[in-house]
Amino acid sequence: MPRPAAASPPARRPPTSAKFDHILESATREFCEKGYEGASIRDIARRSRVSLAGLYYYVESKEKLLYLIQKHCFATLIARLKERLEAAGSDPEQRLRLLICNHLDFFLRHREAMKVLSHESDSLTPPYQADVAELKRAYYRLACAIVEDLKRERKLRNLNTRLAVLSLFGMMNWIYTWHKPRLDPDSDALAEHIAGLFLGGIEAEADGAARLGRGSNDRPRRT
Amino acid sequence: MPRPAAASPPARRPPTSAKFDHILESATREFCEKGYEGASIRDIARRSRVSLAGLYYYVESKEKLLYLIQKHCFATLIARLKERLEAAGSDPEQRLRLLICNHLDFFLRHREAMKVLSHESDSLTPPYQADVAELKRAYYRLACAIVEDLKRERKLRNLNTRLAVLSLFGMMNWIYTWHKPRLDPDSDALAEHIAGLFLGGIEAEADGAARLGRGSNDRPRRT
DNA sequence: TGACTTATCGAACGTTCGTTCGGTACTGTA
DNA sequence: TACAGTACCGAACGAACGTTCGATAAGTCA
Incomplete structure (x- = not known):
């Protein structure tokens, strides 16, 4: 008790x-x-x-310790992104690149905190959990908005935004499991790589999905 | 006695x-x-x-329990992939799609075991650790070989295989953190999406890297 | 000087942990 | 009937856990 x-x-x-x-x-x-x-x-x-x-x-308490780490880490990540987005133009590609750059730069600069954020995202219990979950949702929505802009601009009608954004986060958040600072590229090169992969990918993906008759609205039937 | x-x-x-x-x-x-x-x-x-x-x-022991789960899960995943690869042709794109399909199909069919595999990959200590690490390396090499073939076939001279493969694994292994069976696509549609993203991405990425004068051999200086 | 606050600690509390020991009841053989 | 092996368990072991308590110095201000 x-x-x-x-x-x-x-x-x-x-x-x-x-x-x-x-x-x-x-x-x-x-x-x-x-x-x-x-x-x-x-x-x-x-x-x-x-x-x-x-x-x-x-x-x-021990849990409060984890909560404070996660909260501070997430809040800083989001705050920096918002700052940089406000200073940037309205070009969706640039804004997406900025998000990726910001994420990876922060990720590699604070790898320990970010691993705790990524790896222990389920360790908090309700009182604290909801608070961090809200930050995560805010960050996710930020990314979705940018990808939606990109989708509109490039007329990628068949792109599934949710899948695309979560795949992008997958690439970025998995890095902590393999990145060796002395062996692997730094955050800028990494960001370049991932942005290239993602931007090239979504164009092809949207075309492919169209050809196959599957699009972003093609959600699975709900029971 | x-x-x-x-x-x-x-x-x-x-x-x-x-x-x-x-x-x-x-x-x-x-x-x-x-x-x-x-x-x-x-x-x-x-x-x-x-x-x-x-x-x-x-x-x-408790640790042996984790070891047996991880070992069995990984071994099965690899065995199925090898089976399917042997039955398949030599077209690198097809082989890569097969790897992605196999991974995601297994992932969603055994989501609990695969979460334990992904999430607890650092929890084993040396006697057992090495054994599972060897399986992981084997699986990674399998993927690298396919991507290398793809790279040769399409003359993507500037593609960084390591980065590409690990990004692909990132997209796939992150899924357990967000996929809701009733809301999100099934494994086939997911595989289609990720394959499209990756295949489209590496073409553009290799071009982009070339334009920027950075390629797969452009590894960071070793102090 | 004395009353308060701040920063710090040794020692313990009660609980839970992974693991082990000494048994018992059942099931074939011989 | 006796014995060996299999399958299983209650009860305990010692260690480690998160947390709390009561005490103690040092600094502040009246």
């Missing part, structure tokens, strides 16, 4: 202190290496050079 | 018994739902309708 007591929770002191950030960073590394369930609060405390009890002065 | 304690482990009876398979299946579901670390042997035993100790008559 988690919290029976009705007393006053410590209400984490300054939400941004150097020590607090340090703990979040240690937790990120620990979750990244051992997974959420596999990582222990004791190891996180040790890594942060704080005692076990000392850690609880800053964070109220 | 009791048998020497350290000598003979129970040496799991018939490696294929109905009960043993049932346990493996229950474990698969449990690992799928809660992750390897999050799942408990007690829950697996309960799900298998065996007592906690009874489970150890069939399987010698």
Whole structure:
């Protein structure tokens, strides 16, 4: 049973202190290496050079730790994208390239946090879960909107936006499982590659789907 | 006289018994739902309708359970692919489509096992790890060989095979995070979509890379 | 000086974990 | 009838888990 007591929770002191950030960073590394369930609060405390009890002065639970990591990571990713999109023009291809660039740049710059985000997306329970899910949905919608623009501009009537966007995310989010910084291209080259693959692909795909008489509206029957 | 304690482990009876398979299946579901670390042997035993100790008559450890699931799943996937490839012609595009079809068909037919395979690929420790890693490498090489053929046939001199293949796996292996059987296309339509995207993409990508003067041999400098 | 707050910790709490031990009941053979 | 092997389980083991408690210094301000 988690919290029976009705007393006053410590209400984490300054939400941004150097020590607090340090703990979040240690937790990120620990979750990244051992997974959420596999990582222990004791190891996180040790890594942060704080005692076990000392850690609880800053964070109220292990789950909240994961929540804060995911939330902060996602929020930053989205904020940067929005910034860059506002500074950009209205050309859909450029905007899509920007999304890919932003995603991969952030991904490789914060690979540990992004692995925790990708790999532990199901580890949170309802109170926190919904919050992160909302951010994910917002990000997904952003991508969909851009692909829809592209679809309109290029008259790719038969493109299934959902499938295309999720395939794109697949390419990008899978990278953490194989990318070796010293062996594989950097984020710019990677972005170029994936953008090329995707942009070339959707044109051919939409043609192919048309030829086969299957289009984006060709959704499976609902029971 | 009791048998020497350290000598003979129970040496799991018939490696294929109905009960043993049932346990493996229950474990698969449990690992799928809660992750390897999050799942408990007690829950697996309960799900298998065996007592906690009874489970150890069939399987010698939790890790071995994960190992057997991953190994069997991967081995079957590869075996089916090889079968189908042997029956197929030598056209690289057809062979690639076959690989994608096989992967997605198996993926959606055994979604729980495949999620355990994709999601827990880092959970095994050295004795078992290497064994599964070898299967993964074999599968990867199979895909690379096909893409290399395609590259030769279509003279896509500037295509980076590694990146292309891993992007393809990304699209395919990410599916378990979003595919809803009642809402999304079945495996054939999915395969069609991904094959179209990939095949269209690599042509454009290779052209684009050429135009930009970057090709598959343009690997990053090794410090 | 004394009352408060902030930052920190050692030690423990109760629970759950993976695993093992010592049994028992059934099922063939001999 | 006796014995060996198979299939199974209750109860426990020690370790590790997330979390809490009560205490203690150091700093702040009256």
